[in-house]
Amino acid sequence: MAALALLGGCTDGPTPAEPAAPGAPHRSGPYFNMRGLLDAQVRQLTARRPGVEKQVSLRGGAPEVVRVPQVKWADELQIFYQADINKAALRGAYAVDSVNLPGGVMRHIYRLLPGHDNAPVLRLDVLSARGLPQDIQATLRQNNALFFGRKDLRLHLQDGLLSQYSASGVQKLVLFDSLRYRTAARVL
DSSP: OGGGGGGOOOOSSOOOOOOOOTTSOOOOSSSOOHHHHHHHHHHHHHHHOOOEEEEEEETTOOOEEEEESSOOHHHHTGGGGGGOOOSGGGTTSEEEEEEEEGGGEEEEEEEEOTTOTTOSEEEEEEEEETTEEEEEEEEEEEEOSSEEEEEEEEEEEETTEEEEEEEEEEEEETTSOOEEEEEEEEEO
């Protein structure tokens, strides 16, 4: 049960804001508005009240599968707010590569530039179609004298609604073994 808590065009600068499609998060700042997307998802999911099916694995063990009928979405998606790069302190910290793909799909890749060692998000990859995010992947790290951590986060949306999400990573405290974890959830 404690494992479930773990989920609690190429350019070298920001690209201009894309027009927002209905249901898309309002864009504010130079980068993708992760906070706006998550806030909108929390509102929608809270109103719909779906449950989730989770698979959780610690230290490479067999996954434990759990169905959760009632979810407090603000807490459930809290870890994904860590992938918010659209903060004033991070302006100019990311290079943005944008690519138009077939079928009206747009891919934006935000990569941390050298010299911004305090920024936790190393990379954010956003795949959108018709102005709506479809797949978002983020790689985060935390590193200091006592702790090392790395997280890979993923959100998958269909028609602007969250359908699947996952978090995996490793945590290492000085003098302790590494803890590897993976959790994946499907919105019911």
